[in-house]
């Protein structure tokens with residue numbers, strides 16, 4: 001390649017490089033082999049003539065349980081809570097690991113209302129942000145409350161306390177109960 005040709009090739013490349021810049025960022029640019037950008041598959045929320053309801057995203061088959069989720073076969077009433085107290089037992093034992101995990105769960109999900117000591121004086125309560133009276137977890141009454149009732153309370157809520165079951169795995173709920181028993185109610 002002679003010098004002249006070389007210079008013109010460089011010049012052309014420079015012009016391409018300069019014009020390919022998008023100064024105001026209002027143009028998405030050209031597609032170069034756009035095969036992957038425009039998928040042939042249906043988008044999750046796009047219409048779909050293949051299914052009778054016209055939707056791409058189909059509901060799971062009736063009765064489907066998501067992975068690792070165990071159905072909790074109790075209603076929300078007090079009678080159902082009592083029944084849970086009679087029928088359910090904590091499947092975990094007091095071990096350092098379980099207590100440590102229980103503490104983490106308690107600190108993450110309960111401490112804001114029920115407090116470091118479990119006395120119902122969490123920072124949401126003492127700061128006045130949370131307006132409802134929060135119950136203590138360390139009274140004699142609570143010490144006598146069966147594990148299954150506490151599990152029911154965490155899972156489905158109790159009175160004004162909201163359900164926490166959907167945010168805490170069952171095993172973590174049980175471990176938080178171990179922690180309440182062993183560290184707070186001692």
Ligand code: HEC
Nearest residue numbers: 109110113132133134135150153154158159160161164176
């Ligand atoms: C947003 C505040 C809040 C959070 C967070 C919270 N609770 Fe509660 N909890 C309450 C309130 C308020 C009550 C009393 C409800 C009532 O009396 O209507 C209560 C009641 C309870 C009771 C029933 C006490 C009894 O007398 O039977 C238990 C057990 C309990 N909570 C445990 C927990 C545990 C364990 C966690 C964490 C997984 C938790 N709570 C998270 C506010 C909260």
